[in-house]
Amino acid sequence: DVKVTQSSRYLVKRTGEKVFLECVQDMDHENMFWYRQDPGLGLRLIYFSYDVKMKEKGDIPEGYSVSREKKERFSLILESASTNQTSMYLCASSESGGSDTQYFGPGTRLTVL
């Protein structure tokens, strides 16, 4: 079974702090994604990566950056956390080619005070 893990289930940070969210997948997938999910807005793509050291902006990249130094790990960085970044953050991975099914981690619920 595909396993996608995220470093924390719940996180509380203060405004202005630098926040790191880590995601690891164990299926050697090329593609990895970061979404945020908010009530009434559905899932919105922040960034995705289709290879090590490669990244592409999604729909809402402002205020975020990402890092993919190793194939299995994709990190989301909030450079200076703000209250409007309080959300559920979801990481997903998929293999290139084939059906392109995305597998999700359990999510990190981030609260910025």
Place this chain on the structure above:
Amino acid sequence: DAKTTQPTSMDCAEGRAANLPCNHSTISGNEYVYWYRQIHSQGPQYIIHGLKNNETNEMASLIITEDRKSSTLILPHATLRDTAVYYCIVRAPESNTGKLIFGQGTTLQVKP
């Protein structure tokens, strides 16, 4: 990616089959139908996908009409743990945007 239409909510008795419909009348020839579900406060879980033929796995069956304009997800023996929001998504593999677009989905409530 094609747009989908699902009922907002459905109820199902525990142990009975749950049949969740999805309309995707503008589906293109190379677009697959994917089903995901999201249990409260958890990440979405992949269930099944198909292109033209009916598909079955350990979780569910997917029935796609011959014209591919609609499909039905079947949970053969629903349990209380199947209570979740179910999303039907239509997209072509390797779409340039890479993202999945989740609509409002169907909230399935399995009742004892």
